[in-house]
Amino acid sequence: MDTVTILGTRGSIPRAGQEFTRYGGDTICVLVELAGETILLDAGTGLLNCDIPGGTEEKPIPLLLSHFHADHLLGLPMAPLLMDTDNHIDIYAQSRFGMDAEERIERLLSPPIWPVTLELLPAWIRYRELPNTLQLGAVTVETMEGCHPDGVTLMKLRGGGKSIVFLTDCTYTEDIFPKLTGFARGCDLMLCDGQYSDEEWKTRSAFGHNTWKRAAQLGLACGAKKIRIIHHDPFHTDRMLEEAEPQLSALHPDCSFALAREEIKL
Numbered sequence: 001m002d003t004v005t006i007l008g009t010r011g012s013i014p015r016a017g018q019e020f021t022r023y024g025g026d027t028i029c030v031l032v033e034l035a036g037e038t039i040l041l042d043a044g045t046g047l048l049n050c051d052i053p054g055g056t057e058e059k060p061i062p063l064l065l066s067h068f069h070a071d072h073l074l075g076l077p078m079a080p081l082l083m084d085t086d087n088h089i090d091i092y093a094q095s096r097f098g099m100d101a102e103e104r105i106e107r108l109l110s111p112p113i114w115p116v117t118l119e120l121l122p123a124w125i126r127y128r129e130l131p132n133t134l135q136l137g138a139v140t141v142e143t144m145e146g147c148h149p150d151g152v153t154l155m156k157l158r159g160g161g162k163s164i165v166f167l168t169d170c171t172y173t174e175d176i177f178p179k180l181t182g183f184a185r186g187c188d189l190m191l192c193d194g195q196y197s198d199e200e201w202k203t204r205s206a207f208g209h210n211t212w213k214r215a216a217q218l219g220l221a222c223g224a225k226k227i228r229i230i231h232h233d234p235f236h237t238d239r240m241l242e243e244a245e246p247q248l249s250a251l252h253p254d255c256s257f258a259l260a261r262e263e264i265k266l
């Protein structure tokens with residue numbers, strides 16, 4: 001069964017407490033099980049909710065990173081997958097500003113910011129440049145540059161006749177909107193950044209995100225079968241998001257805010 005599990009839904013910084021139980025407090029991490037392949041997208045604190053078996057030397061678990069902002073990496077230092085000497089992980093990301101994934105992650109996991117450096121993590125980690133097209137077994141990954149401060153890699157995963165697009169941390173500007181509708185056309189599932197309400201957007205349009213309405217409109221424009229809004233604002237409580245849900249369902253019959261650890265069957 002092809003399944004996408006949203007292990008971390010939140011954007012910018014993790015939250016905890018009873019106001020964040022339904023829609024989740026962990027930052028972005030997605031587990032994709034597609035055409036027999038197991039692939040992780042981003043390494044926010046949701047990575048701590050990942051309990052899949054670790055990869056082997058012959059078949060490492062691929063972890064694809066959209067970009068290097070901290071909310072997408074914060075799960076790495078404590079991830080169970082990286083705590084076992086038998087586990088093999090391949091981390092893929094596009095180099096930016098002359099630095100590859102290893103150098104970027106090393107900067108985050110170094111004293112005095114963090115005491116456990118990369119070389120102290122028990123798992124076998126390899127770093128790979130994420131090309132424009134990548135074949136992972138039966139899954140083809142295609143990438144596209146998004147619109148976000150410091151850059152972001154948007155991804156489409158196709159396999160077994162199904163497709164998933166992962167559009168985190170991107171402003172859907174007038175320029176990029178038509179390119180995105182082409183990139184994501186007819187996808188089975190679109191995961192898209194919709195951090196703000198229309199009201200919040202008035203003061204935050206330069207932060208590299210979107211309104212949830214704009215995200216739903218993008219899904220509608222490209223004929224996505226299912227749309228889940230991700231990267232929830234850290235101040236959006238369960239009550240606020242629940243109250244906003246009708247705005248999404250009015251635009252598309254299967255569009256909603258991603259729930260904590262939501263499992264979506266394709």
Ligand SMILES: [Zn+2]
Pocket residue numbers: 011012069071072169231
């Ligand atoms: Zn983010």
Ligand SMILES: [Zn+2]
Pocket residue numbers: 067069148169208
């Ligand atoms: Zn970001």
